[in-house]
Amino acid sequence: MADPVRLAIVGAGGIAQSHLKGYKMLKDAGYERFQITAVCDVNAENAAATAEGIEKNFGGARPRVFAQVGEMIEAGVVDGADLCLPHAYHHTLGGECLRGGIHVLIEKPVGITIKATHKLIEARGERDLVIAGAEQVRRGLPSRAIHWAVRERGMIGEPRFFTQEVFSFNPLDRSTYKFGWRALKTMGGGGMLVDAGVHFSDMVQYVFGPVETAICTMRTIDETIINIPDVPPQPVDVEDYWIASMIFESGLTGHWSWSQHAPGRKLSTRMYYGSEGCLADRQEWMHPFQFGADLIRKDGSELSYEEIEKQYLDSLSQDEKDQLFPYGITDPFAIECWDFVEAISQPREPEFGPEEALRAKALCFALYESSELGGQPVSVEDVRLGKVGSYQEPINEYWKI
Numbered sequence: 001m002a003d004p005v006r007l008a009i010v011g012a013g014g015i016a017q018s019h020l021k022g023y024k025m026l027k028d029a030g031y032e033r034f035q036i037t038a039v040c041d042v043n044a045e046n047a048a049a050t051a052e053g054i055e056k057n058f059g060g061a062r063p064r065v066f067a068q069v070g071e072m073i074e075a076g077v078v079d080g081a082d083l084c085l086p087h088a089y090h091h092t093l094g095g096e097c098l099r100g101g102i103h104v105l106i107e108k109p110v111g112i113t114i115k116a117t118h119k120l121i122e123a124r125g126e127r128d129l130v131i132a133g134a135e136q137v138r139r140g141l142p143s144r145a146i147h148w149a150v151r152e153r154g155m156i157g158e159p160r161f162f163t164q165e166v167f168s169f170n171p172l173d174r175s176t177y178k179f180g181w182r183a184l185k186t187m188g189g190g191g192m193l194v195d196a197g198v199h200f201s202d203m204v205q206y207v208f209g210p211v212e213t214a215i216c217t218m219r220t221i222d223e224t225i226i227n228i229p230d231v232p233p234q235p236v237d238v239e240d241y242w243i244a245s246m247i248f249e250s251g252l253t254g255h256w257s258w259s260q261h262a263p264g265r266k267l268s269t270r271m272y273y274g275s276e277g278c279l280a281d282r283q284e285w286m287h288p289f290q291f292g293a294d295l296i297r298k299d300g301s302e303l304s305y306e307e308i309e310k311q312y313l314d315s316l317s318q319d320e321k322d323q324l325f326p327y328g329i330t331d332p333f334a335i336e337c338w339d340f341v342e343a344i345s346q347p348r349e350p351e352f353g354p355e356e357a358l359r360a361k362a363l364c365f366a367l368y369e370s371s372e373l374g375g376q377p378v379s380v381e382d383v384r385l386g387k388v389g390s391y392q393e394p395i396n397e398y399w400k401i
C-alpha cells in the first residue's frame, strides 16, 4: 500500500487518547507511514475534541469527523480504522469496516464473545485485510524482558505455581458512560475479568503457555441501575469479585482473585514460583509484569528487574531491537500502533491477531463458564472451540451473533 496509511480513530473515549499518544511518539520519532484522517464517535463532543487535539498535536489538516461508521466508509478517506469502542461494537462496527475494505485494529477483547471474534474473521472473508488486536501489555519492554527471562533463560527453573490476588474497596462509579457499559453483560460481555482481565489472561499464557483447565466462582454485589444508550435500563449484572484457579498444559497451577468490593484492608500479592526461585511482580493491578519483576533465587540471591532488563537488551541484535522497539520506543501503545501500520503497509501479519485474541479471551470465558456451572472445571479449549458457552449464549442471542 502507498504511504501514508490513512487512519481513523473510531470511538474517541478514554483509551483512544493513549493510542493517540502512541501515534504522536511515532510521528515525533520520524515515522511517516500514517496520517490520521478521520475521527468517528456518536458522542459529538468526544469526536470534536479528539479531532481538534489531532490537528493541534500532529499538524496538517483537521481529521474529518463522523458520527456513523457507514458515513466514514462512504467518504473513502480511510484505509485503516483503530477501534476503541465498547465491547458490544467490536464485531458490529469492526465487521462493517472490514466489509467496506478497511483494515482494523480492535481494542481488547476483540469481540464481546468468542462467536463475536469469529464474526469478525467471517466479515473479512477472502479480503486481504489486517485484523489486529490492541493488546499492549505483552509488547512493553518489561513484559518482553520477563518473557525472555522465563522462557529463554529459565530464570525460575520449571514454573510450578503462582498467585495473583488483588483486593481493595474501590467500587466503580457506574453513573458514568465508561463504567456504565462495563456494568452490563450485553455491553461488555462480562465485568473486569474480561476487561482488564484479558491482559492477565494473555500475559500468563504468553509467558507460561496455554491453560488447560479453568475453575472459578464469582458474584455481583453492586445493585445500581444502569442507564446508557442502546440497551434498556437494568441493574448491574457483571461480577464484582472472582476466585479462580487454572491448570496449565505444562502442569503449572495458578490462583487468580480480584475484587474492588473488599472493605477493610487491601490485599495485593503477585508471586510466581518455579523450581529454582520466584518472580515478585512489581505491578499492583491486573497486568502481569508490566512494570517488571524481581528474581529471588532459592539460595536467597536476588536479581533486580533493572538487571534482568539490561541482560535482555544486551541479548538482542540491533535488527531484533528495531522490530521489537521501533525507533527505540518502548511505549507499548506506540508499538501496537506501529505494528498495525506496518502490517497494512508491508503487508505482513500483525504481532497480535484474532487467534491470539481468541486464546486470551477463551481463558476469561472459561472462567465465566465454570462459575455459570457452579464452579465445575472447564476446558479452555472447549470454550475456544465453542463447545461450552452457556454463559455467553444470552449475549450472543441479544446481538444475534
Ligand SMILES: NC(=O)c1ccc[n+]([C@@H]2O[C@H](COP(=O)([O-])OP(=O)(O)OC[C@H]3O[C@@H](n4cnc5c(N)ncnc54)[C@H](O)[C@@H]3O)[C@@H](O)[C@H]2O)c1
Pocket (backbone or CB within 6 Å): 010, 011, 012, 013, 014, 015, 016, 040, 041, 042, 043, 046, 067, 068, 069, 083, 084, 085, 086, 087, 089, 107, 108, 109, 134, 135, 136, 177, 178, 179, 195
Ligand atoms: N488496552 C488497555 O489497556 C485498555 C484500557 C481501557 C480500555 N480499553 C478498551 O478500549 C475500548 C474502549 O474503552 P474506553 O475505556 O475507551 O471506553 P470509553 O467509554 O471511554 O469510550 C468509548 C467511546 O466509544 C464511543 N462510542 C460508543 N458507541 C459508538 C458507536 N456506535 N460509534 C462510534 N463511537 C461510539 C463512545 O461515545 C466513547 O467516546 C474497550 O474495548 C476497552 O476494553 C483498553
